[in-house]
Amino acid sequence: DADVTQTPRNRITKTGKRIMLECSQTKGHDRMYWYRQDPGLGLRLIYYSFDVKDINKGEISDGYSVSRQAQAKFSLSLESAIPNQTALYFCATSDHSRDGQYFGPGTRLTVT
Amino acid sequence: GQQVMQIPQYQHVQEGEDFTTYCNSSTTLSNIQWYKQRPGGHPVFLIQLVKSGEVKKQKRLTFQFGEAKKNSSLHITATQTTDVGTYFCAALSGGSNYKLTFGKGTLLTVNP
Numbered sequence: 001d002a003d004v005t006q007t008p009r010n011r012i013t014k015t016g017k018r019i020m021l022e023c024s025q026t027k028g029h030d031r032m033y034w035y036r037q038d039p040g041l042g043l044r045l046i047y048y049s050f051d052v053k054d055i056n057k058g059e060i061s062d063g064y065s066v067s068r069q070a071q072a073k074f075s076l077s078l079e080s081a082i083p084n085q086t087a088l089y090f091c092a093t094s095d096h097s098r099d100g101q102y103f104g105p106g107t108r109l110t111v112t
Numbered sequence: 113g114q115q116v117m118q119i120p121q122y123q124h125v126q127e128g129e130d131f132t133t134y135c136n137s138s139t140t141l142s143n144i145q146w147y148k149q150r151p152g153g154h155p156v157f158l159i160q161l162v163k164s165g166e167v168k169k170q171k172r173l174t175f176q177f178g179e180a181k182k183n184s185s186l187h188i189t190a191t192q193t194t195d196v197g198t199y200f201c202a203a204l205s206g207g208s209n210y211k212l213t214f215g216k217g218t219l220l221t222v223n224p
Contacts, residue, residue: 033211040121042200042216043155058211090154098204100145100157101212 003027004104006091012110013081021076021107023091032074033101034058034066037088046089049074081111116203118215126223131188133218135201142204144184145212146175150197158186193222 004025013019023032034046035058045058047066055066063085065077078085088108092101117136125131135144143162147155159168161177161184168175174187188195198219202212 035214040216042118043202043214045211045213048211056211092155098143098160100160101155102157103154106154 004091004093004102006089006104006107008107009105010108012112014112015082017081019078019081019109021089021091021109023074023076023104025072025091025093025102025104027093027095027102028071029093029095029102030071031094031096032068033092033094034064034074034076035090035092036060036085037090037106043090046076078109078111081109083111085109086111116201116213116215118201118218120218121216122219122221124221124223125191127193128190131191131195131220133186133199133201133220135184135186135203135215137182137203140181141184142181144177145202145204146184146186147200147202147214148197149200149217153197155200188220191220191222193224196220196222 007022030051033048035043037043044060046060046064047058049055049068052068067075088106090106091104094101119134143160145160146158148158149155159175164181165179166177172189176185184201186199198217200217201215204212
């Protein structure tokens with residue numbers, strides 16, 4: 001079984017809809033991250049959490065919110081989706097901030 | 113915020129040729145990590161460099177961290193078709209929040 005899982009893997013939604021992307025991990029890591037990837041722009045950090053009670057904004061948090069329900073679960077919400085949020089979204093985990101990060105398989109989100 | 117510049121954006125080589133991608137920062141980096149993302153896949157952690165002037169090898173891959181800790185490189189000797197993908201560097205910022213800033217990546221294609 002994969003260590004970091006994301007659901008759904010693909011999603012098409014309409015402008016204005018609320019959508020939640022979920023991430024679960026079995027690695028026992030405290031640190032979890034949400035990134036979005038756009039062609040030519042690399043990976044940009046949306047939110048990160050160092051433990052259940054610690055949540056921080058990344059460089060592009062506007063339009064997104066997160067919830068750390070447990071050590072193993074970190075969800076990303078788009079309260080009112082807009083087309084420019086069409087992207088590939090990755091969840092990642094790490095044992096410590098200075099360690100390499102382990103990425104989930106990604107969620108491809110399309111907002112029409 | 114911290115920026116990490118990665119060049120080239122694209123590189124096409126014949127199988128057997130060497131490949132190098134470079135990562136540069138205007139500020140001193142705490143450490144640098146390298147990731148590989150196969151087409152349609154997710155980023156996979158390759159290595160982390162921490163010390164000034166550090167050189168690490170993984171089979172045909174050689175990673176270097178500059179003496180001033182402001183630049184890094186990944187060199188692949190005698191590329192193979194399995195090397196195809198996007199290679200990202202990611203720099204760790206210091207201070208109270210340790211989060212990675214990713215370069216935009218170098219897409220490597222290999223002609224068999």
